[in-house]
Amino acid sequence: MPTTDRTVQLRKGVLELAILAVLGREECYSIEIIERLDAFPALTATPGTVYPLLARLDKAGLVATRWVEAGGGPPRKYYRLTRDGRASLAEGATAWAALSSEMTEILGEGLS
Amino acid sequence: MTDEYLRAVRAHLARLPEADRSRALSALSAQLDELAAIGADPVEALGDPATYAADLLEALAEESPTDSAQWRVLGLPVETRGPVSAEVRSRTWDPANPSLVVPRLFGIGWTLNLGAVAVRMGLIRPDDTDDEVLANVPEGHLRAAQAVPIAIAGATAAGLALVWRGLPATVASGFDVGGRSRGDAPRSTLLAALALGVGPALWAQRRDAAVEDRLVSAASATSLATISAGVVLATVAEARHPRGRWGLLVPAALPVGAAASLAVVVGPLRAGLRRAWRGAAPETSTPMPTTEPS
Secondary structure (H helix, E strand, O other), X not given: OOOOHHHHHHHHOOHHHHHHHHHHHOOEEHHHHHXXXXXXXXXXXXXXXXXXXXXXXXXXXOEEEEEEEEOOEEEEEEEEXXXXXXXXXXXXHHHHHHHHHHHHHHHHHHHO | OHHHHHHHHXXXXXXXXXXXXXXXXXXXXXXXXXXXXXXXXXXXXXOOHHXXXXXXXXHHHOOOOOOOOOEEEOOEEEXXXXXXXXXXXXXXXXXXXXXXXXXXXXXXXXXXXXXXXXXXXXXXXXXXXXHHHHHOOOHHHHHHHHHHHHHHHHHHHHHHHHHHHHOOXXXXXXXXXXXXXXXXXXXXXXXXXXXXXXXXXXXXXXXXXXXXXXXXXXXXXXXXXXHHHHHHHHHHHHXXXXXXXXXXXXXXXXXXXXXXXXXXXXXXXXXXXXXXXXXXXXXXXXXXXXXXXX
């Protein structure tokens, strides 16, 4: 599916939630997060978008980090959700479900 | 009532860039006019001005990232907050931002994002720098980084003092693109060029600032001290051996200044990283739970 400008605009608001969702499944380092998002074409994000978001989530206390040795290279920084991050993910998922359902309804009405 | 509300909100928006503030106030003014037309009380409709302003600041914070200039004039970024805002200064060290150039900290135009340069050179990764790493930067490395601009500015001042008596009453007022003198100015103008390096170097000696700001300030001061040294050296050389292309020393100082300021930040940060890595978990260790226990 091509990533259109409209997709990019809509994605801006949900990328942070998508990152929380990725980390909700497993602890990841940054490149892994980008790869996980890459599996969803509409959510594909450049490192220039993901790194500032990770920094913001870290500052907000929604994710925690730790260094893990990596064979043949410098240690990698792994990200995981904090309790606040888990709560934010749940809250975001609820808000997204409501928004998505209502948008589907209103778009359906608009297109019919 | 409407004007009073608008004034109260404006008073709380002082830290917003002018463009954002004026856009927000213009929208609020229109909204207040609509409320006035139907006889509604703005405080009842929008809440008290302080809370409304706080909500606006939060909403606009996302749209005013620190890599955005305060103003734009004819498309050029204009900034004045660099000397007073650590947040603005941090744009010159932002590894998470892939842009190599960002608006200058003071004045018109752009400057280098040393963080992006360090990432492109493979010296660090975009998410390497965090509070833990900054806390691990040894104090000795921080002080050494802060000593760099003062050493360069001090050496420039000492060199100028040594040759001062032998200088003619007038020196080059500037240089053309070919590096030749453009005219004459009193030799006291050399003191202004010297101050360009000494002032920021002294200012960068603060030890009560946050670690990142100490490094960023030292890097900026190093860059300015190197340019100041280049200008002083070129002017003195022109005075002593006229008709050369000594002005080319000034552009030559730019990459030297950039390299020196990069070293001033990256050196201590890598020392902090190495210390943080000592606590790294083995690769084969049990993965942490996806949520912290507490």
